Amino acid sequence: xxxxxxxxxxxxxxxxxxxxxxxxxxxxxxxxxxxxxxxxxxxxxxxxxxxxxxxxxxxxxxxxxxxxxxxxxxxxxxxxxxxxxxxxxxxxxxxxxxxxxxxxxxxxxxxxxxxxxxxxxxxxxxxxxxxxxxxxxxxxxxxxxxxxxxxxxxxxxxxxxxxxxxxxxxxxxxxxxxxxxxxxxxxxxxxxxxxxxxxxxxxxxxxxxxxxxxxxxxxxxxxxxxxxxxxxxxxxxxxxxxxxxxxxxxxxxxxxx
Ligand SMILES: Nc1ncnc2c1ncn2[C@@H]1O[C@H](COP(=O)(O)OP(=O)(O)OP(=O)(O)O)[C@@H](O)[C@H]1O
Numbered sequence: 001x002x003x004x005x006x007x008x009x010x011x012x013x014x015x016x017x018x019x020x021x022x023x024x025x026x027x028x029x030x031x032x033x034x035x036x037x038x039x040x041x042x043x044x045x046x047x048x049x050x051x052x053x054x055x056x057x058x059x060x061x062x063x064x065x066x067x068x069x070x071x072x073x074x075x076x077x078x079x080x081x082x083x084x085x086x087x088x089x090x091x092x093x094x095x096x097x098x099x100x101x102x103x104x105x106x107x108x109x110x111x112x113x114x115x116x117x118x119x120x121x122x123x124x125x126x127x128x129x130x131x132x133x134x135x136x137x138x139x140x141x142x143x144x145x146x147x148x149x150x151x152x153x154x155x156x157x158x159x160x161x162x163x164x165x166x167x168x169x170x171x172x173x174x175x176x177x178x179x180x181x182x183x184x185x186x187x188x189x190x191x192x193x194x195x196x197x198x199x200x201x202x203x204x205x206x207x208x209x210x211x212x213x214x215x216x217x218x219x220x221x222x223x224x225x226x227x228x229x230x231x232x233x234x235x236x237x238x239x240x241x242x243x244x245x246x247x248x249x250x251x252x253x254x255x256x257x
Contacts, residue, residue, distance in 0.1 A: 001067055002110070002143045004117040005039065007256040010136065010148040010174065014161020016127035019182040020151045021049045022224065024124035027149070029231035030249040032078045036119040039070065039080045043106050043136060044126040048085035055229045061086040067112035073229065082113045106135040120256070128161070129168045137172045146256040147175035149215065152203045153183045159202040166210055177255050178213030179203055180248060183220045215251050216244040 002008070011027070013020040021044070028040040042050035051057045059071045061082070070080035084105065115121065126132050148169050152162045162179065169176050181203030207214035218224070221241045224232060233242045 001112070001114055002121070005115055005121045005143070006118065007120045008123065008140065008143065008145045009120060009177065009252060009256065010123045010125060010145065011151060012125055012133075012148050012165050012169075013127050013151045013158075014163075014165045015153070015158045016047070018127075018151050018153045018158055019218070020127065021053055021124050023149075023151050023180060023182055023218070024122050025050060025053045026224075026227070026232050026245050027249055027252065028079060028120075028122045029229075030233050030245050031120050031122075031253075033231050033233050034249065034253070037078050037117065039082070039113075039115045039118045039121040041109060041113070041121060041123045042081075042083035042085060043109055043132050044124060045084050045105060045132060046126060048083045050081060050083045050124060051085040053228060054079075054081060056081060056083075057085070059086055063112075064114065066114035068109070068114065070113055070115065080115060080118070082109060084109070103131050103135040106132050107139055110136065110139040129164065133168070134172075137174060140174075145174060147177040149177050149180060149252065150212075151180045151182050152206070154181055154202050156202055159206050162203070162206060163210075166212065176212050177252060178215035179207040179210075180215045181217040184217035185219045213251065213255075216248040218244045218248075 011020055011024040024040065028038045031038045040050060042048045054073055056071055061071060062069055068082060070082045073079040073081060123136065125136060150162055150165050152158045166176065204214045204217060219240050223236060224241050227235060232245050236242050
C-alpha cells in the first residue's frame with residue numbers, strides 16, 4: 001500500500017556488484033538522519049542483501065489484515081524494511097524464483113506492504129533490466145514515482161550497461177534523477193590526510209554526455225562496506241564518503257519535492 005508514501009525512488013544498476021544495495025541502504029539511512037521517515041524495499045529476488053546490510057537477518061515478517069508488516073530498524077520506526085530475504089529462513093536455501101511466481105512476488109511486495117506514512121520509499125532493484133523491473137514499473141504507473149537513481153562504477157564495462165539502463169528508463173517513462181559513480185578512486189582508511197580520492201571516472205563523463213545529473217562519486221572505502229546498519233554520515237562524519245552521501249541525498253531531496 002503506497003497511498004501514504006510521499007516519494008518513491010528506484011535504485012538501478014546496469015551491472016551486479018557495483019554497490020547498489022550499499023548505496024540504497026546509505027541513502028535510506030542518510031534520509032533518516034535528516035529527519036525523514038523512510039521505507040527500504042528490496043526486490044532483488046536472486047540476491048537480497050538488505051537484511052545483511054542492516055543486520056536484520058533472520059527477522060520474521062508476517063501478514064496482518066493490512067498486508068505484509070515491514071521490519072523496523074529502530075524503536076522510533078523511522079526506517080521500515082521489506083525484503084524477500086526475510087522469507088528465506090536459511091541463507092543456504094537455494095530458492096529459484098521464475099516467471100509468474102517471481103513477478104507476482106514483486107507485485108505483492110509493491111502493493112501489499114503496510115508502509116503507513118512515509119516521506120520516502122527507496123526501492124533496491126536487481127542489476128540490469130529484467131522481469132522484476134518491468135513489474136515494478138507497471139505497478140508504479142498509478143502512483144507518483146519520482147524517478148530512478150542509477151549506480152555505476154568507473155569501468156567502461158559498467159558504463160556500457162548504464163547506457164542500456166538509461167534507455168530502459170526513457171522507454172518506460174521513469175525520470176532519471178541522476179547517476180552515482182561508486183567505488184570511484186580509493187580512500188586509504190589508515191591515512192588521516194588521504195587525498196587520493198575521486199578519479200574523474202567514466203560515470204561522471206557519461207552523465208555529462210547523456211545530459212543527466214551526476215549526483216556524486218563515492219570513493220572505494222573499505223569502511224563503507226562494514227557499516228552494517230549504521231549511517232556513514234553518522235559513523236564517519238568527516239570522511240569523503242559521508243560528504244558524498246550527504247551531497248547525493250540533498251540533491252535527491254531537491255528533485256523529489
Ligand atoms: N564505496 C565502497 N567502498 C568499498 N566497498 C564497497 C563500496 N560500495 C560497496 N562496496 C562493497 O562492494 C560489495 C558489493 O556491494 P553491494 O552488495 O552493495 O552491490 P550490489 O550492486 O547491490 O550487488 P548485487 O549485484 O548483488 O545486487 C560489498 O562487499 C560492499 O561492501
